[in-house]
Amino acid sequence: MGPDSWEPADNDISGATALVPGTPQTHTLHDSSDVDWFVVNTTAGKAYQVSLSTSDPALEADLSMSIDYEGDGSDDDWGNVENPFFYVPEAGGSFYVRVESYGAVGAYTIEVTEYDAVSPDEYEDPESTDGTDSANVPTVTLGMPVERTFHLPEDPDMFVLNVTAGTSYTITLSSADISAFVIMVLNVSTGEPQLVAYDEGVTFLSFTATVTGIHVIAVQSSTGEMGIYQLTVTSP
Ligand SMILES: [Ca+2]
Ligand SMILES: [Ca+2]
Ligand SMILES: [Ca+2]
Missing domain, CATH: 2.60.120.510 (Mitogen Ypm)
Incomplete structure (x- = not known):
């Protein structure tokens, strides 16, 4: 498999490919050491979901996503980020996504979806990132919404x-x-x-x-x- 048209610039964060919400892009990991960087430019008050997909089962098992929230190359959230990855930026700016594999090569599709951000309700555990751990579960009274x-x-x-x-x-x-x-x-x-x-x-x-x-x-x-x-x- 030959390198795709974004290579080799996207091997470095400075050459990250911009992702536009609602416009999926198909890229390749053309060899086992390939790294592909992406950047998402965000708007305050919006939430973002980044998803990776591939029709290749070997690559699907090997795909790895990392997040750099500031774009300074630091390992903010490195490897094994949950796919899809969901993020609510506190105030606009950009965040960076790094895609690589543990060895498999092939084509994958990356897509970002933009939502209106919704505040967690008063019963959510503020420490929870997946919404499953309620700090306090409300007791329902009949007839009271x-x-x-x-x-x-x-x-x-x-x-x-x-x-x-x-x-x-x-x-x-x-x-x-x-x-x-x-x-x-x-x-x-x-x-x-x-x-x-x-x-x-x-x-x-x-x-x-x-x-x-x-x-x-x-x-x-x-x-x-x-x-x-x-x-x-x-x-x-
Ligand atoms: Ca690539
Ligand atoms: Ca690359
Ligand atoms: Ca809730």
Whole structure:
């Protein structure tokens, strides 16, 4: 495989190729020591996702992404950055992406997607980078909406609901930003959590409790959309 047209300039951060949101680029790692640098010019108030893909299974297993937030060549976030990589810059500027492999060669596609940045809700753990660790899980009161946000494309949010055996409950989600949800209800009142109800691509879910105790409601965006939503639980 011969070098692509960006070589050899993109072996160095000073020759990084600009990535424009919504315009994927296909490059090659033409030999096992090839390194390709990219730069993303950002706008304050926006969030960015960088994704790598390849149709070559050997290269897919070997692809490695690193991030240099300032462009000073320092190892800010080196190797094994999660793919896709999601980043909310604090105030504009540029960040740099380095792509290489552990040995496999071949073609890959790199794409950056720009989103409106969404603030984490008050129940998120500020230390969490993947949205999974809520510092405090809100307890839902029947008929009282709880407003939260999905601030990442994948941001599972949890709620506690105290249920009574034999009673039916309906979870309703409303949002101007998110069109469809994954909703899961788990019985956590005894031992291992047990699945009570699950659906995806929906805005509501009903179930009847078979025990009295604590259930956890977990919700996520079905579509990767981010934004503000309200969860309400009602019981007839
Ligand atoms: Ca290359
Ligand atoms: Ca290169
Ligand atoms: Ca959230």
